[in-house]
Amino acid sequence: MKIGELELRKEPLLLAPMEDVTDHMFRSLCKQYGVDLMYTEFVSSDALVRDVEKTKRKLTILEEERPVGIQLYGKDPDALAEAARIAEAANPELIDLNFGCPVKKIATKGAGSGMLRDIPLMLKITKAVVNAVKLPVTVKTRLGWDHDSKIIAEIAEPLQDTGIKALAIHGRTRSQLYTGEADWTLIGEVKNNPRIHIPIIGNGDVDSPEKARLYFDRYGVDAIMIGRPSIGRPRIFKEIRHYLDTGVLLPPITMDEHVEMIREVLHKAVDHLGERRGILHSRRHLAVTFKGLQNFRSTKIQMLRSESVAEIDEILNGIKTDYAGFTPGDLQGSSDVQ
CATH class of the missing domain: 3.20.20.70 (Aldolase class I)
Structure with missing residues (x-):
């Protein structure tokens, strides 16, 4: 084209x-x-x-x-x-x-x-x-x-x-x-x-x-x-x-891969905008990326209220541990659509 x-x-x-x-x-x-x-x-x-x-x-x-x-x-x-x-x-x-x-x-x-x-x-x-x-x-x-x-x-x-x-x-x-x-x-x-x-x-x-x-x-x-x-x-x-x-679907992304992808979004924003503005800028991604996980509401609220990269990184590490057995294939397509 x-x-x-x-x-x-x-x-x-x-x-x-x-x-x-x-x-x-x-x-x-x-x-x-x-x-x-x-x-x-x-x-x-x-x-x-x-x-x-x-x-x-x-x-x-x-x-x-x-x-x-x-x-x-x-x-x-x-x-x-x-x-x-x-x-x-x-x-x-x-x-x-x-x-x-x-x-x-x-x-x-x-x-x-x-x-x-x-x-x-x-x-x-x-x-x-x-x-x-x-x-x-x-x-x-x-x-x-x-x-x-x-x-x-x-x-x-x-x-x-x-x-x-x-x-x-x-x-x-x-x-x-x-x-x-x-x-x-x-x-x-x-x-x-x-x-x-x-x-x-x-x-x-x-x-x-x-x-x-x-x-x-x-x-x-x-x-x-x-x-x-x-x-x-x-x-x-x-x-x-x-x-x-x-014509073949990729294997579902693992939870570890998914978390690290979101961590990269966060850190890129913080590196460019500084910690406070970078976190604010990343919240749109953090709000939707784990949609579909069971019993996730309290973790989501904590993550969106966090004001330091260290705290969000700790939460992301916890998600990797708490949902280690979860294959986030259900997260593919879970975002709002444009």
Whole structure:
């Protein structure tokens, strides 16, 4: 699969952009597990143009992570064009436009999935960004604003006509947020439109190797993007890649391996952010990664209340001992799905 001049393997796996998750620490870990293309956290175009330091830090890309796309959001064409030029200077492989974020504070102000209620503005922004940079520009969006306005099949061609090089579609409407089941039928409809010639990337509910194989075969998408199933479980990319390539499932991860994987998430965050901020940053992963273990609630509460790495390390060591006979195969797929 090619996005502009960026060439990826057949049936590539992409890490979805997620706020407070897909920083370069988590991306580098996912890269170790075989992800093919990753995206930054959401980058506010307005904040980037205003030179906000916290936003500029989101542009950090390590060489070992590549290829990486920087995802921008906003609602002003001029600001987004300028932000795209700033992001291009950070030397990513592509620029991605966020027309899919359903969070209220973003969508109801007209940005993210709020663009699904103003298609002329969406197209104007996309064209402005395409014209502003030399890098490939891609778009991530949803089926529509709500059940009565699933317009993705109608807007895919106009988006393609602006010059974008790929389109990622999450199989839910904005009003669904992350509830219900992702509907991939419209994603397949876009992919199978003979006038569509850019790669179509499917996103939503892919939380197992078997489902990835099924969705590639059934809907014909060029790539699959995975978001929340990777939280606390970056190994999902290795599991899916192995199954796509061989048709054989990997042996279930052992509890020791699972704990050490989460310990690495924690320590990477602490090394980069310092102890307090690193622990806070890691809690999203700690909260979901052991879901499914019996009688685990008190341990989970203790772990999430811990304020030192030493204390969390001790708890993790205890989990390895207390659940030594437990094969955490049931943990695969236990995360919330995007």
